[in-house]
Amino acid sequence: MLYNLTDIFSSEGKVENLTTTYEPKVVVMQSEEFPICERGGLSLTLTNRAKGEVHLQGEISLVCEIPCGRCLKPVKVPLELKLEENLRENMIGTPEAADEMSYVTGYELDTDALVGNEIMINWPMKVLCRDDCKGICTVCGKNLNEEECGCDTFVPDPRMAVLKDIFNA
Ligand SMILES: [Zn+2]
Ligand SMILES: [Zn+2]
Known part of the structure; x- marks a missing residue:
């Protein structure tokens, strides 16, 4: 108005x-x-x-x-x-x-x-x-308040991931 x-x-x-x-x-x-x-x-x-x-x-x-x-x-x-x-x-x-x-x-x-x-x-x-609120699973996108999805949400230390690549090369 x-x-x-x-x-x-x-x-x-x-x-x-x-x-x-x-x-x-x-x-x-x-x-x-x-x-x-x-x-x-x-x-x-x-x-x-x-x-x-x-x-x-x-x-x-x-x-x-x-x-x-x-x-x-x-x-x-x-x-x-x-x-x-x-x-x-x-x-x-x-x-x-x-x-x-x-x-x-x-x-x-x-x-x-x-x-x-x-x-x-x-x-x-x-x-x-x-x-x-438990939020959303970063792996499968499920709403974790409704359901446990059982995804492995463990995030490896990025520095370790680099080492792993070197050993696998
Ligand atoms: Zn929420
Ligand atoms: Zn999930």
């Missing part, structure tokens, strides 16, 4: 409550796509604190599907996002705004960009399907 900030910036003491939805179907992180499988509504409160100063507060909960870091099984990861920003009219169009208010273009607040920004900040570093 695009929300025009002109009015709230100029109306001292004004409070505006908005409810909208976050539209994107996927989260794109480092050119990988992660589906958003559940989404709550986005509620925002904009409060004019002084002329040209608006405080923004809001929250949204989403559930993203992220593959387990060891076995790649999709894991449903809830993201509870709390938004809090200070919007300053005098920053609009300045280079600092590109960093700090990247979700504001001209006087338009882009709520999808705002939430997208918050998702990036809160993205989990490491996702596991369970704490003791």
